[in-house]
Amino acid sequence: MKTGKLQIWVPELVAREGGIQSYSNEMLEAVVEILGPERVTVLSKSDNQAALRIFCGEKVEAHSLGHVPSGVRTLAFSELLLRKGLTEKPDLILSTHAHFSPVGKMLGLRARIPVAISAHGVEVWNLPRGRTRNGLLATDTILPVSEYTRDRLMSELGLPAERFEIIHNTFDAKIFSPGPARMKLRETYGLRPEDKLLLCVSRMEASEQYKGYRQIIQVMPSLIQKIPGLKFMVVGRGTDRKNMEGLAGRLGVREHVIFTGYVSSEELPDHYRLADAFAMPSKREGFGIVYLEAMGCGRRCLGGNKDAARDALRNGELGVLVDPDDLQDLEQGVLRLFKEPPPEPEKLHHLANQYFGRDVFRTKVRALLESFGLR
Amino acid sequence: MCGIAGISGWQKKPEELRAALEGMQRALGHRGPDDRGILLDPKGKWGLIHTRLSILDLSPCGRQPMTSSDGKWHIVFNGEIYNYRDLRPGLEKAGHRFFSGSDTEVLLESLAREGMGVLPKLRGMFAFGLLRAEDGQVWLGRDLFGIKPLYTAVGPDGELIFASEVRAVLASGRVPREVSPAGLDGYLRTGSLPRPFSLVRGVFQQRSGTWSHYVPQAAKPGSLLDSHFFRKIGFEREPTTPDGKTMMARVRSALEESLEAHFVSDVPVGLFLSGGIDSTAIAALAASSGRKGMQSYSLGFRERRHDEAPLTRWVARRFGMDHHLMRLDAENGRDCFQGYLEAMDQPTLDGFNTYCVSTLASQNGAKVVLSGLGGDELFGGYRSFSRVPELKKWSERAGILRMLLPVIERFPGARVRRVGEILGESPSLEQEFLAFRGNFTRREAQSLRKEMSRELGEWEIRADLYDNLGRLDRDRFPTDADAVGYLELTRYMRHQLLKDSDVFSMSHGLELRVPFVDMGLFDAIRGLPAAIRYQTGKRLLTSAVPEIPDYIYQHPKRGFTLPVETWMKGPWKDMFADVHKRFPEALLQPWSRLWSLKTLMHWLEKHGFAAGD
Incomplete structure (x- = not known):
C-alpha cells in the first residue's frame, strides 16, 4: 500500500556543482525511486525553472525561483515554501539545507508537518543564536552526513542522539571505478612513467584555509627526498592558486606541484585513476565526497583526523588519518601511502561501495521515509 | 498463536460433525494462516480443529491437534508457554521422548502426566482444549490474566462446543442466533462483553485462571460455568516495603x-x-x-x-x-x-x-x-486509581442530594446522568469503577435494550443484569487502591x-x-x-x-x-448515519457511545441477529 506525499526543498539541483548539490541530487533520485514521481514535489531556490523541469522529468512537480532577483529571492522562496506547505500538506518535508529550517519550524508548528533537515558541515557548525538555530532545534529529525557533524550538533544544540539520523554522502560507483587512466592525460601533465602522483581535489579559496593542500606543499621538499619522482597535483580552481604557486616556488618544489585548475566532472574520474594516492588533510570537512570518489577509483586516501574524514575513511579502516596541524605526522602519513603495499583497487572500490554506495544511501532513505509513514 | 475449536458428545451423523468443524475452521482461518489441522473421532463422537500461526518449531512437528505419546490424549492449544524449555527436562527425566520443539508438546505431556496441577506452573498465555480419546471427556483451561480467549456452548444434543472466537462457535451451526440479554446489558454498560457472557445466548467465556471439565453424558448449559481456579489474582494482604x-x-x-x-x-x-x-x-x-x-x-x-x-x-x-x-x-x-x-x-x-x-x-x-x-x-497509570476511591467517598457523603435523583436521572446531559447513576447506587468501589469506566448508565442501557429487541422478555429488559455479577470481597484488599487495581x-x-x-x-x-x-x-x-x-x-x-x-x-x-471523535463529527458522519437515525441523539454523546452502538448494530446485522424490530 503506497501512502504519503513528500516535499523536497533544495538550494539548487542543476545550477552549480558541489557537495550539497550532489547530495540533493542523490536524495531526489532516491525519493523518486522509492515513492514514485507523482508523490514528490521539488521546491528549488536558485535553479532555472526550465532547466529544473528537464532535470526532474515531467512527472515530478517542480518549482524554482532562479528568475527572481537574488536580493529578494530568499523572501520569495520562503513564501513559496510556506504556501506550498500549507496547501499541499505533505507527510514529510525534506530540506537539504539548514537555511530553510525557520520555514520548516513554522510549518511544523502551524500545520503539524514533520520536517527533516540535512546538515552537511560548516553551514551548521557554531550556529549563532538566531532563526536557523531555532529552526534546527524545532526540527523533527536532523540528517547529518557524518557522525562528526552529528556529534558536533549534539553538543552545540544540546539535542539527544535520537533527534539525528545519519545519512552519509554517497557516490556513483559506476562512474568512479578502477581502471587505467587515459595516457593522453599523463602527457598533458608531463608525467613520466616513473613518476609517483599524489592527488588532491579541492576548491582553492584563499578565504578557506582548511583543505590542507598548503600543508602538503610545505612537506613536499622533504617528501621528494624520500619518494623520488613524487608529484603533487591539485585539481580545482580558486583565488588561492596564486599563493600556492608562490609557496611552491619559494620551497623549490614548483616543478613537483601541478595545478590543473577547473576539471569537468566528466574528466574527474580519470584524474583519480591517474594518481597513485589521494590526500586531503582537511580540518573542516563535513564529509568529503572526494574521498569516496578516490576510493571508488581504487585509490588509497589520506585525510585529517579532526573532521568528518574520519567517517569517510571509517576511522582509518579505509585510509590513512593524520593530524592536519602536525606536519611531521602528515609527512609520515604520505610516506605510508607510498611505502605500504597499495590496496587492490577492486577491493577498495568494493569496500567504498559497500559502506557508502547508492544502495546503502537508498536503504537509509527508505528507512527514514518509513519512519515518517511514507511507503 | 492460533485458532482452536472442538466439539464433543456429538449425537448426529459423523459427516455432519465434520461439516460443523470445517465451518468453525473456516471462521478461524485468519488466526492461523500457516497450517490447518483436523482430528475426528473414528466413531464420530468428537472432533478437534486447529488453525496454525507458526512461531515456535516452524516444522510440521508442531502441528495440531496433537496426540500424546501414549495415544490417550489430544490437545488443541492457542497461546505461548514461555517457560516450556524449563519444563521439558522434567518430562524427559520421566521418560518422555520429545518429537518436536514446540511448547504444545510440553503442555500436552505435562497435562497428560500431571493433570491440571501443572497449570499454575505455566508462564505465558494460553487457552486449550484437552480431550480424552476413549470417552471424549474434555478439559478446558485459560490463563490467569485472560490473555487468550476461549468460548464455550452446549448444543441442542448436549454436545460441548468450544472455540477461540464467538463467530467460530456460531459457525458450528449448533447455537441459535439469539442475543444474550445479560451480555447485551453488560456490553452497553461497559463497552465490552463482561464474563461470563458473550453477546450470544448460551455462549460463555471460559473464566480466566480456571479450568473446567466436561463429561459428554452429563452436559447442561449451566455446567460450563462450573470452573476450578488454578490461581487467583490478588495482592498481599500485609504488604512489606523493602528498601x-x-x-x-x-x-x-x-x-x-x-x-x-x-x-x-x-x-x-x-x-x-x-x-x-x-x-x-x-x-x-x-x-x-x-x-x-x-x-x-x-x-x-x-x-x-x-x-x-x-x-x-x-x-x-x-x-x-x-x-x-x-x-x-x-x-x-x-x-x-x-x-x-x-x-x-x-x-x-x-x-x-x-x-x-x-x-x-x-x-x-x-x-x-x-x-x-x-x-x-x-x-x-490510570486516573481511576485516585478518582474511583474519591468518587466513593463523595458518594458516601452525598446524602441529601439523593433526593434529587429522579430529576437528575432524566437530565439531558450525559455527565449529569452519570452523576445520577452514582447517587442511585449504594456507594461501593465496583459501582464507582463502573461509573468511571462505564459506557451507558443502567437506566440508559435499559431503555436501549427495550428499544433494540422486542423478543426479550419483560424481566430481561428490566433487571439490572450486569450488576448482578460478583461483588468484591473487600477483605482481600488492604486498601481501596488495591481494589481498584484488581478491578482494572x-x-x-x-x-x-x-x-x-x-x-x-x-x-x-x-x-x-x-x-x-x-x-x-x-x-x-x-x-x-x-x-x-x-x-x-x-x-x-x-x-x-x-x-x-x-x-x-x-x-x-x-x-x-x-482523533476519531473529530472524524466522526465530520468526514465519517455518513458511516454513522444509521445509528443517528435509530437512536435518540441524547444517548449518542460522548463519541464512545455512538461508536459502541455502531459496532453493535454492525455485528448483529452481519451475524444475522434480529437487531430489534
Missing part, C-alpha cells in the same frame, strides 16, 4: 525476566510503540539486553493533540530499532474502519488503534509483536483491552504479546504496598527503567488515543 535499592533491583530483574521470556520465538519479534512510558520501557529493556534492529510500529496523525509520531521515532532511534509509521487520517482511516468492523469478533468500543497498527505490522511481514499493555494496570486487571484490561488486542492482532495473523501481563512480574510487585506500586507518573516503573528518556515522562499522558 529502595532492593525493591528497584527486584522490579528490574522481574521486568527483564518477563521480557526475556516474551522473546522466546523462532520468528523475529517486533514492538508496538505508542510514545508512552510502557512501550518505551520495553524498547529500553530490549536494547539493554543487547537486541538491535527490532522492528517497531506506530500510528501517527495530523491532528496535533493525538500525534505522538515524533516521540515514537525518537525512541525507536534511541534504542536502535527499525521504525515503521502509519499516518492515519480521516481518508485512509475509513478503509481501516471497515476492516475493523469485519475483523470484530464481538462488538467493542475500543481496539481500532490495535487494528490499524496491526495492519502496518503485518504489511511489514511481522508475526509476533510486543505491546506495553498492562503497564498502566500494574503501575497505576480483571475487568477493563481483561474484558476490553486483552480481548480487543487478541482479536484485532490475530485478524492479521499477528501474535501480540504482553510482557507486563506476566505472572512473574506480577508476583514480584504484588507484595508491595499500593502506595508504592501506584505512584504518580508510574514512578516505580520509571525508576526501575532509568533508560526511559525524560521527554517521555515529561510529556502529558495521552494513551494510544485517536
